Amino acid sequence: MDDRTLNDLLRRFGLSDKEVDTYLSLLAHGEAKASTVADAAGVSKRYVYSVSESLAERGFVEVNDHVVPTTIRANPPDEVINRLRSDVDAIRPGLEERFSRVERQTEQFEVIKSRVTVIKRIRSLLADADAEVTLSITAEHLPEIRDSLVEAVDRGVLVLLIVSGTDDAPENIEGDLGGVASVVRTWSEAMPILLTVDSAAGIVVPPELLHRSNTDRQAIHFSQEQLAPVIVGSFLGNYWPAASEVATAAPAPLPAEYANFRHTVLQATLRLRAGETPHVTVGGRWTDDDESAEVSGRVVESKQGLVEPTTNEFPVEHSLVVETDDGETVTVGGQGAFVEDVEADLVRIEADGADRDEADASGED
CATH class of the missing domain: 1.10.10.10 (Winged helix-like DNA-binding domain superfamily/Winged helix DNA-binding domain)
Known part of the structure; x- marks a missing residue:
C-alpha cells in the first residue's frame, strides 16, 4: 500500500x-x-x-x-486494528437503532387502495395484538375476520367491537357474536372501519372502499403511537356511546394480571356486578409526586363506559376506587392519569378473601 x-x-x-x-x-x-x-x-x-x-x-x-x-x-498494528474494530462494533447497535427508527418513521403511513389488502391488513394487525383492540366493522365483512378476533380474545386481548351497518334487531345477531369480543355493540348506521391495536397501530377505511369496486377512496394504515390514542379516543368518545350493547364476555378466571388498564376496569366491573368484591394489587406511581406506588385493597367502585350501565363522567374516564388494606380510599387510573391518585402500570386481580372462603365452603358441600 x-x-x-x-x-x-x-x-x-x-x-x-x-x-x-x-x-x-x-x-x-x-x-x-x-x-x-x-x-x-x-x-x-x-x-x-x-x-x-x-x-x-x-x-x-x-x-x-x-x-x-x-x-x-x-x-503493534494488530492491537490497534482490534481496538478500532472493537470501537466500530460498539457503535453498530446505536447506528442501527437510529437507522431503523428512521425506517419506522418513513413507514408510519401506508395508503391502501384494495379491499383485499384492507382485509389482509386487519387480520395481520389482529394477529399482532397483545393487549387491546378497538374495532368497528360492518356486519357484511365481520365473517372475514371473525377467526382473527376469536384468536385475539383467546389470547386474553381486550376486544371492543362495534358491528355497524346492520338493521337487524340485536337479538337476531347475538348468536353470531359469541367469542368474537370482550364487549360487542351494534349500530345501524354506516361508519368507517376503525381499528387500533395496542394504541400503537391501526387502519382507517372509508365504507365505500369495501362496498364499491370503482371508488377512488383509499384506506390509511398507520403505525404511530401519537395518532393511535387519538383514534381510540374518538372510538370511545363518539362511536361507542352511540352504539347498542348486545354481548359481553364472562369475567376472566382469577387470579389475572393486566398491563392494559381498560381491561382491568372491565374485569373488575364485571366482578362487581356479579356481586363479588375483587381484590387488586396495583403497581404504578403516585400522580402528585411521581413516586413509585404499590396499592393493595378491595375494589369498591368502578367508573367506566365500556359496559352498560355506564358510570363514568366523561367518555374516556376509566378508573377504580380501591379501599386499601389500611382502610384508606385510593382512586386508580391508567396511562396518563392525573385526576386519580395512582397511575397504574400493572394490576393483579384476585378474589377477595371473603369470596374465596365462600367458594371454598361451597366446594366442600
Missing part, C-alpha cells in the same frame, strides 16, 4: 495530517524519544507530546513517561 493511500485511510479514523505523520514516524522507529519523532515528523517536541497523548487515548501508541527521557512506543 502506498503512503498516500495509508494516510487517507488513517484520516478516516479521525487522525489529523500531523497525527498521521507522527504515528507513521513512530511505526518506523518502533520506540523513540519525543525529539527523534519531532525531527522525523517535522513538528515541535511540544507538539509530539500533545499528539502522543491523543494517540495514546485512542490506542495507537503508549507513552512511557516513567523513564527519563520520556519515550513513545507504537503499539
Whole structure:
C-alpha cells in the first residue's frame, strides 16, 4: 500500500495530517524519544507530546513517561486494528437503532387502495395484538375476520367491537357474536372501519372502499403511537356511546394480571356486578409526586363506559376506587392519569378473601 493511500485511510479514523505523520514516524522507529519523532515528523517536541497523548487515548501508541527521557512506543498494528474494530462494533447497535427508527418513521403511513389488502391488513394487525383492540366493522365483512378476533380474545386481548351497518334487531345477531369480543355493540348506521391495536397501530377505511369496486377512496394504515390514542379516543368518545350493547364476555378466571388498564376496569366491573368484591394489587406511581406506588385493597367502585350501565363522567374516564388494606380510599387510573391518585402500570386481580372462603365452603358441600 502506498503512503498516500495509508494516510487517507488513517484520516478516516479521525487522525489529523500531523497525527498521521507522527504515528507513521513512530511505526518506523518502533520506540523513540519525543525529539527523534519531532525531527522525523517535522513538528515541535511540544507538539509530539500533545499528539502522543491523543494517540495514546485512542490506542495507537503508549507513552512511557516513567523513564527519563520520556519515550513513545507504537503499539503493534494488530492491537490497534482490534481496538478500532472493537470501537466500530460498539457503535453498530446505536447506528442501527437510529437507522431503523428512521425506517419506522418513513413507514408510519401506508395508503391502501384494495379491499383485499384492507382485509389482509386487519387480520395481520389482529394477529399482532397483545393487549387491546378497538374495532368497528360492518356486519357484511365481520365473517372475514371473525377467526382473527376469536384468536385475539383467546389470547386474553381486550376486544371492543362495534358491528355497524346492520338493521337487524340485536337479538337476531347475538348468536353470531359469541367469542368474537370482550364487549360487542351494534349500530345501524354506516361508519368507517376503525381499528387500533395496542394504541400503537391501526387502519382507517372509508365504507365505500369495501362496498364499491370503482371508488377512488383509499384506506390509511398507520403505525404511530401519537395518532393511535387519538383514534381510540374518538372510538370511545363518539362511536361507542352511540352504539347498542348486545354481548359481553364472562369475567376472566382469577387470579389475572393486566398491563392494559381498560381491561382491568372491565374485569373488575364485571366482578362487581356479579356481586363479588375483587381484590387488586396495583403497581404504578403516585400522580402528585411521581413516586413509585404499590396499592393493595378491595375494589369498591368502578367508573367506566365500556359496559352498560355506564358510570363514568366523561367518555374516556376509566378508573377504580380501591379501599386499601389500611382502610384508606385510593382512586386508580391508567396511562396518563392525573385526576386519580395512582397511575397504574400493572394490576393483579384476585378474589377477595371473603369470596374465596365462600367458594371454598361451597366446594366442600
